[in-house]
Amino acid sequence: MGDPTDADASGDTERTVREILETVAGLAPTVRDSLPGRRRKSEMKNPSGETPMAADVYADELFEEGLGNLDGVGEYASEERESVVDTGSGLSVAVDPLDGSSNLKSNNTMGTIVGVYDAALPARGENLVAAAYVLYGPITTLVAAHDGEVTEYVVDDGTLQAVRENLTLPDDPTVYGFGGRVPDWPDEFETYARDVESDETLKLRYGGAMIGDINQVLTYGGVFAYPALNSAPNGKLRLQFEGTPIGYIIESAGGASTDGTQSLLSVEPTELHQRVPVYVGNESLVGRLESALSS
Ligand SMILES: O=P(O)(O)OC[C@H]1O[C@](O)(COP(=O)(O)O)[C@@H](O)[C@@H]1O
Numbered sequence: 001m002g003d004p005t006d007a008d009a010s011g012d013t014e015r016t017v018r019e020i021l022e023t024v025a026g027l028a029p030t031v032r033d034s035l036p037g038r039r040r041k042s043e044m045k046n047p048s049g050e051t052p053m054a055a056d057v058y059a060d061e062l063f064e065e066g067l068g069n070l071d072g073v074g075e076y077a078s079e080e081r082e083s084v085v086d087t088g089s090g091l092s093v094a095v096d097p098l099d100g101s102s103n104l105k106s107n108n109t110m111g112t113i114v115g116v117y118d119a120a121l122p123a124r125g126e127n128l129v130a131a132a133y134v135l136y137g138p139i140t141t142l143v144a145a146h147d148g149e150v151t152e153y154v155v156d157d158g159t160l161q162a163v164r165e166n167l168t169l170p171d172d173p174t175v176y177g178f179g180g181r182v183p184d185w186p187d188e189f190e191t192y193a194r195d196v197e198s199d200e201t202l203k204l205r206y207g208g209a210m211i212g213d214i215n216q217v218l219t220y221g222g223v224f225a226y227p228a229l230n231s232a233p234n235g236k237l238r239l240q241f242e243g244t245p246i247g248y249i250i251e252s253a254g255g256a257s258t259d260g261t262q263s264l265l266s267v268e269p270t271e272l273h274q275r276v277p278v279y280v281g282n283e284s285l286v287g288r289l290e291s292a293l294s295s
Pocket residue numbers: 079096098099100101102179180208209210211226236237
């Protein structure tokens with residue numbers, strides 16, 4: 001028989017993960033409804049030096065209140081605020097409240113990303129106990145990874161309705177999407193990209209919101225990269241809010257993730273808002289990429 005204290009702890013974790021997913025699902029329609037009236041820049045700068053949209057700031061406030069008020073959540077952090085908010089004791093939640101919010105101007109897809117860590121932030125990907133994203137597409141969906149399983153839910157009415165269980169990346173990948181300006185790509189990455197482009201089984205899908213592109217990779221199989229750039233060796237995306245949760249979801253779905261040399265889940269966090277090159281997708285394509293980058 002196991003230690004009753006451990007059983008309590010894991011029961012608490014399960015309950016809190018469920019409550020976090022339910023809270024995010026519950027807020028998703030409100031976030032979506034808030035977008036038309038917040039399609040403008042805010043007056044502030046975020047810790048990454050960007051000017052967020054009013055919608056980014058509002059979504060962050062909603063998630064901070066909703067998730068921070070849960071008994072089992074001890075820390076809340078987001079891409080839009082400088083430091084970690086201490087909300088009691090329990091799991092730590094790191095949120096990208098709106099991913100791809102520059103797509104608001106052109107009315108294209110966006111998402112929300114949530115990482116649930118069992119350690120103080122910033123934490124390693126290996127401390128993730130769950131990760132999820134909301135996709136504000138024609139349908140509002142939530143994809144969650146927990147205990148090695150990935151599930152897609154429809155959350156249009158604010159509740160979790162499972163529609164696809166045990167999601168895995170298809171064996172025969174068909175899509176790729178790479179961010180950053182091509183002249184800014186390091187030579188090794190450009191060689192890989194040209195190789196992928198000339199593969200007759202693959203076609204380009206890039207939408208300017210990582211979550212939209214990731215959902216295509218999860219649906220059709222393929223590879224997404226926001227690479228290291230000549231002008232930004234750590235790329236654009238943030239480790240804690242984007243890199244590790246997405247690495248966790250893709251790895252849970254049988255795919256691979258890397259920062260170029262190691263799994264995104266193994267990258268040592270040194271700073272809450274640090275950036276990281278992100279490469280995720282089918283193992284075959286990520287393996288080819290790691291070889292290309294090391295040559
Ligand atoms: O405009 P670019 O350089 O293609 O960048 C797009 C990338 O930046 C992001 O929008 C960054 O995320 P945020 O919108 O949360 O800052 C990603 O979703 C996307 O993959």
